[in-house]
Amino acid sequence: MAGEDDKDKVAAQAKAAGPKKIDRRDVLKGLSTVPALGLFGYAWYKQHQYQQATAQAAAGPAVAPGDLQEINVALLGAGAQGQVLTDAMLRIPGLRFRAVCDIWTEYNQKRVVNSMRKFKHEVNAYEDYREMLDKEKELDAVVIATPDFWHSQHAVDCLKAAKHVYCEKEMSNTLEGARAMVAAARESGKLLQIGHQRRSNPRYLHCYQKLLGEAKLLGRIVTVSGQWNRAVTPDLGAPDRYAIPEARLKQYGFKDMHQFRNWRWYKGLGGGPIVDLGSHQIDIYTWFLGVNPSHVMASGGQLYYDPKTHEWYDTAMVVFDYDTPAGPVKAYYQTQTTNGSLGYFENFMGDQGTLLISESEVHAAKVYRDTNAPAWDTWVQKGYVTAPKIQEVKEKDESAAVMDVRESVSPDEHKVPIVLRDPYHQPHLQNFFDAVRGKAKLNCPAEIGYESAVSVLKVNEAIEAKSRLSFTPEDFHI
Amino acid sequence: MEDGKLSRWPMIAITVMRVFVGWHFLYEGIAKLTSPSWSAAGYLKQARGPFAGLFKSLAAQPDLLANADLITMWGLTAVGVLLVLGLFTRIASLGGIGFILLFYLCNPPFVGYFYSIPTEGSYLIVNKNLVELGALVVILVTGSGRFAGFDRIVRALVGGRTRAAAA
Numbered sequence: 245m246a247g248e249d250d251k252d253k254v255a256a257q258a259k260a261a262g263p264k265k266i267d268r269r270d271v272l273k274g275l276s277t278v279p280a281l282g283l284f285g286y287a288w289y290k291q292h293q294y295q296q297a298t299a300q301a302a303a304g305p306a307v308a309p310g311d312l313q314e315i316n317v318a319l320l321g322a323g324a325q326g327q328v329l330t331d332a333m334l335r336i337p338g339l340r341f342r343a344v345c346d347i348w349t350e351y352n353q354k355r356v357v358n359s360m361r362k363f364k365h366e367v368n369a370y371e372d373y374r375e376m377l378d379k380e381k382e383l384d385a386v387v388i389a390t391p392d393f394w395h396s397q398h399a400v401d402c403l404k405a406a407k408h409v410y411c412e413k414e415m416s417n418t419l420e421g422a423r424a425m426v427a428a429a430r431e432s433g434k435l436l437q438i439g440h441q442r443r444s445n446p447r448y449l450h451c452y453q454k455l456l457g458e459a460k461l462l463g464r465i466v467t468v469s470g471q472w473n474r475a476v477t478p479d480l481g482a483p484d485r486y487a488i489p490e491a492r493l494k495q496y497g498f499k500d501m502h503q504f505r506n507w508r509w510y511k512g513l514g515g516g517p518i519v520d521l522g523s524h525q526i527d528i529y530t531w532f533l534g535v536n537p538s539h540v541m542a543s544g545g546q547l548y549y550d551p552k553t554h555e556w557y558d559t560a561m562v563v564f565d566y567d568t569p570a571g572p573v574k575a576y577y578q579t580q581t582t583n584g585s586l587g588y589f590e591n592f593m594g595d596q597g598t599l600l601i602s603e604s605e606v607h608a609a610k611v612y613r614d615t616n617a618p619a620w621d622t623w624v625q626k627g628y629v630t631a632p633k634i635q636e637v638k639e640k641d642e643s644a645a646v647m648d649v650r651e652s653v654s655p656d657e658h659k660v661p662i663v664l665r666d667p668y669h670q671p672h673l674q675n676f677f678d679a680v681r682g683k684a685k686l687n688c689p690a691e692i693g694y695e696s697a698v699s700v701l702k703v704n705e706a707i708e709a710k711s712r713l714s715f716t717p718e719d720f721h722i
Numbered sequence: 723m724e725d726g727k728l729s730r731w732p733m734i735a736i737t738v739m740r741v742f743v744g745w746h747f748l749y750e751g752i753a754k755l756t757s758p759s760w761s762a763a764g765y766l767k768q769a770r771g772p773f774a775g776l777f778k779s780l781a782a783q784p785d786l787l788a789n790a791d792l793i794t795m796w797g798l799t800a801v802g803v804l805l806v807l808g809l810f811t812r813i814a815s816l817g818g819i820g821f822i823l824l825f826y827l828c829n830p831p832f833v834g835y836f837y838s839i840p841t842e843g844s845y846l847i848v849n850k851n852l853v854e855l856g857a858l859v860v861i862l863v864t865g866s867g868r869f870a871g872f873d874r875i876v877r878a879l880v881g882g883r884t885r886a887a888a889a
Contacts, residue, residue: 274875336828
């Protein structure tokens with residue numbers, strides 16, 4: 245062993261002596277990186293605290309759950325939208341889920357029941373909503389996210405059973421259905437909130453109340469444009485092993501599993517993209533302009549998808565007329581389902597400025613001050629809008645075109661500093677439950693949902709009629 | 723390569739690297755676990771290269787996607803803890819290499835490919851994923867856990883018994 249140092253001699257002796265024992269060096273070296281894990285834990289704890297603090301600061305003052313009267317809730321319709329609403333409701337304090345009802349007992353019902361159980365809500369599962377209403381006597385409220393053609397019957401029966409109802413938009417696929425819902429809400433004296441959730445979104449409320457109402461930043465609004473462009477999406481499928489038996493599908497009004505999964509595209513069941521997507525935004529046109537439309541013309545068609553399985557128009561381009569107290573307004577809206585570029589937004593254009601607003605964080609909300617408008621310094625100081633973004637001029641940009649003297653100078657861009665950090669539907673659901681407790685007024689009661697349905701359902705009529713249709717004030721009155 | 727063939731300072735350097743890589747895995751895992759809305763869907767949907775079809779079909783099937791999300795979140799966390807502690811270092815390194823290889827193949831930085839997620843850095847063929855993969859290969863072949871890590875204790879216990887049984 246010549247040439248080896250002392251350490252190796254020791255090791256060799258230890259080996260020769262028999263089984264190796266753990267010495268102090270093994271333990272020290274073995275545990276030498278454990279402090280790194282401790283350091284990680286500390287850093288993560290700090291990071292977590294920071295994230296919670298920023299989220300809390302954004303959410304505003306929280307109400308202690310102890311002070312809340314608990315509301316017993318059932319979910320009727322546990323599909324994709326039912327799941328979205330559930331995820332939002334699980335974040336709202338003071339709710340106790342009692343029941344879930346869905347005819348797809350093999351799949352959707354199980355999924356939502358499981359996600360509620362994860363949050364310690366012991367819920368009963370039902371296939372038939374009437375059985376649920378019979379058995380669940382202690383329910384205070386029912387949240388409805390079934391296909392549109394079921395909304396009316398579901399909401400009316402729940403209201404008659406003395407439950408408060410939150411019903412997804414579109415309120416109904418027929419105006420008779422929507423009228424029955426308004427009547428049932430009035431007769432029962434119970435609340436009926438329609439799921440046009442932008443009406444409770446803090447960004448929309450800020451723009452409506454502060455920017456348009458108080459500051460009147462846009463001046464006189466003359467034109468509006470908006471869109472929901474959605475990329476091509478394949479039809480929804482379902483694994484064979486989870487298929488609903490045919491008899492049950494028929495019992496609930498579906499031809500087959502494909503129609504059950506893709507009901508939005510079928511006449512008599514849903515209303516197509518203009519209703520699914522457009523109704524949210526056309527509702528904002530009406531809300532921000534303060535009046536219902538007077539006329540509508542529209543063009544659309546089945547341009548892309550198989551018309552046998554896509555009975556509604558995949559593309560719709562619409563122009564509404566509004567007679568506002570300030571003067572006439574033209575409002576364009578398009579929805580198409582074959583290209584997702586620029587996503588979705590609403591754009592209000594006045595003689596002093598432009599408001600581009602979206603539920604999506606991609607666009608969020610921006611206001612552009614036209615050069616002829618008075619300075620907005622006051623509103624920047626009040627924090628209603630951010631300071632304008634400085635428009636950088638690249639002098640050496642060879643590609644820059646020479647500006648024509650007739651062209652307007654680009655307006656300053658201000659951002660609207662309101663960010664919703666909760667799921668999109670949470671504030672609207674919160675508003676509903678606050679109203680159930682008597683602490684708020686509904687932001688979208690049945691009457692407003694009805695007005696919106698009148699405007700939106702007429703678009704499909706106008707496409708079919710290939711002519712300009714008019715509304716009378718009585719159309720919106722109920 | 724058996725540990726002991728490298729001298730003290732290289733082994734310390736490799737151990738520090740192991741802790742860094744482990745830390746990164748651990749936080750990638752925990753950040754995903756604690757973010758209620760995290761899903762691999764966006765990353766999978768923008769897949770490019772020879773396996774793009776496979777990754778995209780994974781993103782299109784909710785059942786499979788949910789499993790892939792779970793495996794990613796918990797897998798990254800587990801690999802991270804094991805690497806920091808130097809416990810089962812070789813298995814953890816192999817696991818980490820597997821994950822990174824999948825990430826790399828899903829969004830390979832080949833000539834002419836551009837991605838929206840993530841948005842930092844400039845890469846051609848070699849990106850940080852591949853560098854981290856290289857680091858894990860070094861950790862794997864040098865058995866850094868046996869130099870400084872729980873593996874040293876494990877080997878002393880198990881190795882001792884094996885020799886005793888042989889003797």
